[in-house]
Amino acid sequence: MKVAANELAISTINFLPGHIEKAKAMIMLKDWHGVMDCIVHADQPEGSNPYIEVIRTVHGICFAGEVSALKRTLQLLLKSLDENEATNHALYAKITQLIVSISGKEERVLRYARDFLIRALKISRKPEYVALSMRIAFGLGDIKEVSTLSAELVSMDCEDSYALLSSVISMLMISRVSDARAQADILPSAHPKLMESPLYYLISSVLAKQSKDKSFENFRQHIENLVEMLRNQLQSHPFGLQYLSLFSSDLLYSAVEQCFDFYPLVPVKTPDECMKLTAKTLQMILDVAPGLAHCALQLARINYLCSNTNEAEKWIYKTLEKNDSLADAHILKAQLILDKGGKISDAEDALVTGLNFNFKLRETSLYHLIKSKTYKKKNDNDEAIKTLKMALQIPKKEASNNLFVPKETADTHKISVQLELIDTLQQTKRIQEAENTMLAAIEEWAGQPEQDQLVIAQAQLHLSKGHVERALNTLKRIQPGQSNFHLSRIKMAEIYLEEKKDKRMFAACYRELLKVEATPGSYSLLGDAFMKVQEPEDAINFYEQALKMQSKDVQLAEKIGEAYVMAHLYSKAVNFYESSMNIYKDKNMRLKLASLLLKLRNFEKCEKVLKQPLDKSLDMGDAEAVQAHIQFLLLLAECHEKTENISEALKDFERSKALLGKLIDKTDKSNNSALKKEGARICNLHADLLYRRRDYQPAIEVCKQALIFSETDLKANLLLCKIYKEENRWHLMLNPCSNILQVDPNNDEANSFMADYHFMKNESDKAITSYQVLLNANPHHFHALSRIVEVCCRNGEIEIPDAYLARAREANPKIINNPGYNYCKARYEWFTGDPNEAVLFYSRTRKEQAWFVRAMYNTIDICLSSDENFRITDGGDSEFGEPGGEVELNAKACLETLRNSKADMRYQIAENLIHLHSHNKEHIQTALRRLEEMATEMNAEQGEIVRSAAALYGVAKGYVLLKQIPKAKIAIKKLNVKFWTLDEADYYEKCWLLMADIYINTSKNEQATNYLDLVLKRNCNCLKAFELYGYMREKEGKYLDASSQYEKAFKATKEKNPAFGYKLAFTYLKAKKLFACIETCSKVLKIDPNYPKIRKEIMEKARSQIRTG
Incomplete structure (x- = not known):
């Protein structure tokens, strides 16, 4: 299709439909740059053609993401419709539905969409138009408008889910839960198709949260049903404008918002089912519309709360790339900087930037909480306390009756502020004030859902002070049925394992979850728990139980395969991966199988598994398929290398680089950093193979390719340093070395290269000084220690490495079992003339x-x-x-x-x-x-x-x-x-x-x-x-000179090599240095009392000559 549309657009360059069709083809391929190119090449005056403006709008919302620039795009579209299709109410409505569906519930986009629908409603008050108006009002949280439209829709004959459920929505927006529940229970019997509506499951999830038992599992199941229902509805549609019109990202984001109430206030190491589900839903939205910055921000936030700071940082930067005016993104960025131990000034800059975009941040607890942390980092606890108390004085926001609005808007971060204040007061020894603050917090949140959040945060505070039992007792207060029961038991399990090393109680926490709610998620969690404590056989049983209940879950299948491998049940793992690969048609499952076969050295079968997809034609428009092909090629290269088929391995690397290059060309330049990193990684693998083959010049060229992908790539620069060093081209080594040190001033290898450079320039003092700097900072820096051994022993300064080896042992007596230490010790023994000891220490490096x-x-x-x-x-x-x-x-x-x-x-x-x-x-x-x-x-x-x-x-x-x-x-x-x-x-x-x-x-x-x-x-x-x-x-008869050489050798071995002692004693005898001869003989006999010949042929002769002399 792309080829045909391209030919049409080129052959008839002034034929507008050709450009429109090509643009549609680009949308189907998710080639957003190509979409914009089509708009430019169409060469139409702005606002003159509705179809071009629709495509421009889709590009702006789904990809560009700049809401401020989007205003003009939507105005142009509206102007174009008003001028060309003013009476076409169906087109206004159709475009409205498209905009709403891809809006991700972004408020400004929904308001723009309302302007389009108003035009349609003025011409015709069709029920489906009123239902669409209801959808927009619901998305905007406009309670009054929803109530009005609900009353109107009741009298209309309309099968749209927003029309059928309008009265339920209206009731839930004013907290009439019992009435809403009664109506929601009756409606499906009158309208069975409602059970196929994602909106119905959103309403069901809200009702589950408001039920007496407040079952989290029921809530989660409804959200999962919503996502699965929408996914099934979209399966029969190819990606394109119709797909986007049905996508309902506004509804998906509403589902995400419902999960907010279950988020922890502080980061946890093990994500619960709610956060996993939310991340999955957000990823689904972003796969379709990567320009929705607020969705990327929420994904960053989830990763932050799951303690995955690197991933959170990645999504924060993606958010700011699309919309740098999101104040909350700058606030989260400041949190990340502080948690990662970054510069305080950077965190403060992020806070100021966020404040500049939204002055209302001063009215939030979160802003003051992060501000206080910056003061604490600067050891200004008094100012931190002042800031936290200021946060507690912020007037409490009036909680909304709208049950579709997450309670988080009521500023539950106040709990975190209270706990931070308690912690800071305790640090400054203001114990009584700290206790009063805690009692006030408990009293304030008693009986409210936020109380569970307070309990979990309180437990985290106990844990940070080392009060493990207090933390556990606090968490035990949360009982089944309470909203954060799942999170509390996961946190307890984490404490039992990491703090108390109690595997039995660790598993018991997960068993309690299973006892309360025997769901696929609970079985999977218990399987994860057993994997974490290295008991894969038990994990397999629970994973299989979960898979029986949820047979389409590919991730569960992958976990079972991993458990088989961990249990060393390799044949079962291979069979399982093979059957799963055929059932799920999953590319990742094929990679897992090939990796296992490679590990088992079944190279022939591994190659066959990898070549099956590689022999098929590849659709370059399918980015996921291209990336999978690249991974297949990299694994195939490793397989070929293991079978010593180096030429084929090199070809595999070239093919993978070529595919990645084409993929990068099709990807937005502002969004291809991950692909460029992958390109650098592939080049590094390729270059490393060439390096190990000593094909230095090709390796250099491939390293330079890696640096085109990523200028600051450490591995490529390090390999260049190694190659230039080995080729003795030290002047060329300096440049990549300085590049490394600019990015990472403390990089050990780069500093070692600089030290080696000094050594090669006969600047051994500078070299030793450089190595000593590294060793003084870390006595167990074995790379530097190995170099110190090498350099100092070659310089004849054997005392220096001996001292550093002793220092390493003093710092940690167990270091004698470390492979790095044993290598250095072996090398030292070899230099000092004891090869047997050297071999002994070398044998201890196996680990x-x-x-x-x-x-x-x-x-x-x-x-x-x-x-x-x-x-x-x-x-x-x-x-x-x-x-x-x-x-x-x-x-x-x-x-x-x-x-x-x-x-x-x-x-x-x-x-x-x-x-x-x-x-x-x-x-x-x-x-x-x-x-x-x-x-x-x-x-x-x-x-x-x-x-x-x-x-x-x-x-x-x-x-x-x-x-x-x-x-x-x-x-x-x-x-x-x-x-x-x-x-x-x-x-x-x-x-x-x-x-x-x-x-x-x-x-x-x-x-x-x-x-x-x-x-x-x-x-x-x-x-x-x-x-x-x-x-x-x-041989020359110069025994005095000979003794001088043997003396140096004997001294270099610290006088422990009897062979050199014997030769020294012999030459002393020949040179008539009899007393020195006897002294040396005594030293040799002390080392080895039975050393042959020395006593009779040298020592006794020397004594005899002294007596007769």
Whole structure:
């Protein structure tokens, strides 16, 4: 349809019906920007064409949302009708119904709609027009007009629900409950079709609230029936002008208003059924008409009361985007800022802005309540008390007799003011005054529905002071039948679980709800409760009971699937998801199934489930279907990556980005922030895969795409920093790093990058200072601690990391079980020459994947290094055909724990390094070939460049094992010192040490010295370098110089490595430093009393020489 309308509009550009049809097609696709484009391209003078003005009005109400600008739009429509269709009373009425239906009960829009209907009524007093007038008067709360119209409609023959129920509405608007109930009970028997009217269920919900038992469940059921009835009536209509005319958002918003009375005054952690239902209803309105700012505000408020502050903040900003003159939105914004610990000045600014739009805010308790909180935040309790007392002096509003008006308009926030005043008085030790205020509040609200709200707020106050039992006893006073019984039991359950850790009583509170009202909602709540205490088997029973009573509830079905997964009943979960997916045709259910199959490593079936919808044609006009396709593609990319089908995974990312780009193009620029965030997230996932594959340049390009979606995206900037750091392009790293620090000055990784930058610039003092700042603020900042270990140990300052490790233990003795701590401790032990202890600490990092992966790779290096203590001779001393032995087995065992990372280049390098230790010539040659492929790549500008120092070390080692020493030297010489990186520092050292070893054994000591100095420049604590230096000097007969090197090595290990102690003692003996020799022998024997040869061959000889000397 869109294509046909588009062709019609383009081919006959001056053909007005073509533009109108295209605009209708855009409305059907909810492409509101396209709607406005059609109006502009129609090129009609304002107010000249009624059809164009109708479309402009629909766009203004449903999307633009600016009520002030809407006045002119409606005036233009009225002018157009007056000039072109002045006698067409049916058209006036039809447009009136459309405007009322999409108004969301917004007062000014309804008043404008009345102007249209007046024109129709002047021409004809048709019953349906009078009924429509009744609908408007009802929406405006005009009691007098409703009464007049009701009297008129009684004498008319009209089947419209507003006509049939007009007398009931009129009675309820003046609180004649018994008369209204009597008439409401009789009417359905005379007019059976009333049972299909959403209005009937709205009236029933009001009567349920006024019943003797005041059953909340009856009330909730009527509201649910209203929503479901309206949804069913709309199902047979495609989205468009007719759909909007039948939508009845005014009625839905009236239903939302009825729920206001059940809202808590203070935020709760677990939303009750009423708030869930209200949120669902508001979302239904906003899906159709996102421009209704007051509905977005109510959704923000519900999220705030459910303690979902991030979601509340999102909806507040959406509200202000559509209508920044809503004073209540600024007030809620101030509340959110204070509750989230934001700047007091920002909260005060929001209050002032709200006041500027509505000076009557000064007459509300809520305004003074928030104002007092700003004073309390500034520790000005006296001013806070003064403000709260001022709020209590506000004249009490006269409660309306109109039962369709929520009692909230009577300013029940006064209860919160009283409780806040009590709390503030107690803080300032004015106990007697606080008690008097509480007694006055109890007396004021006794016997009124608001008393329940006072009780719940009072319990919250007790809880904030740590008086748990008082809070529970207070809540127990609310009994079944009272309006806030549900909320009180949910709050009690929350206290039992979080404060008393009593799972039995937690469940008992929900069982009490079920006992009072055995409804689907109660069964579902009890299931939620058991899920919260990790008892999924019990939860499944209750969820299934709820699903039997409410079989069409997809969310309940999802909960059952999640419970099966939590209970580790995976096969049942898969079967349930499959059957539910077919029953409900729900895209989210397919995602749940695919995610579970991926988790179970059933990749083939996962791919099949995801490809089924992806192989079908996609309607780009269906935003929900496009978003589901994007999620399918992202999951498919993960599946392809797990099966090492990287090329397909990359294609999946590209397809998902392309789809999202098209979706963003069709979405209003002021309303696509969530889509842009999703775009940044997809780019980050894509870039991360490329990064792990070491495809740095494509990864950089994808990161830049992420920053187009979101300029301040932290993940993209962090990944750019990592890549530039690894490529040694530090000057490029500074820009994304500064971008991060502008958004988040305390970002650990960015500050660590800056510290690394200082280290790379040989500004180690600045680097250490930067890390110390992070550690002084948080002794358990293990990223900074790992860097301190790395930097200080390389600088030879082993005391500094030792002190910080001790400080971490002092701050929390249990930290010794933390994976981050154990990684740092292991690294420290490795630097100080105790690989066995290092391996022990590395093995304790299993609980945290990030640390564990790094630990396992380091453990593999230690295992392989234990097999590398050989001297290279001209002829070579390695023999092939011998089994790799324990070294290879240990390394393979470590690698097996990383099997999920097979696509990672680090994994592949480690795998081939292990093969080098197999002592099998064929295996070594295969590993060498693979390592050569990974070690270098050709660059058009720079020629051959090194991709990985680790792989290059493997190449050199492989050539040594194959006795091709010249080729090993050529490989190592490819390493350029200026590209040295901290992350690959160990392998740079291994390469240079291997080269030094080669030169020492060919008696080219000068060249060996150059490489050893290179190592010690980067790591002045390198034990292997000290050892090779000592060995070289021993060969030269310079035992005093050799002892100097071994002394450094022994000291670096804190004199706990007996091997270095032995070598030091031996060179002391040869250099005739006999007393130092004996002292060193004693230290070695203290470490290991049975250390071979040292007592007889060194210590006794030294003593003998002293005696004979």
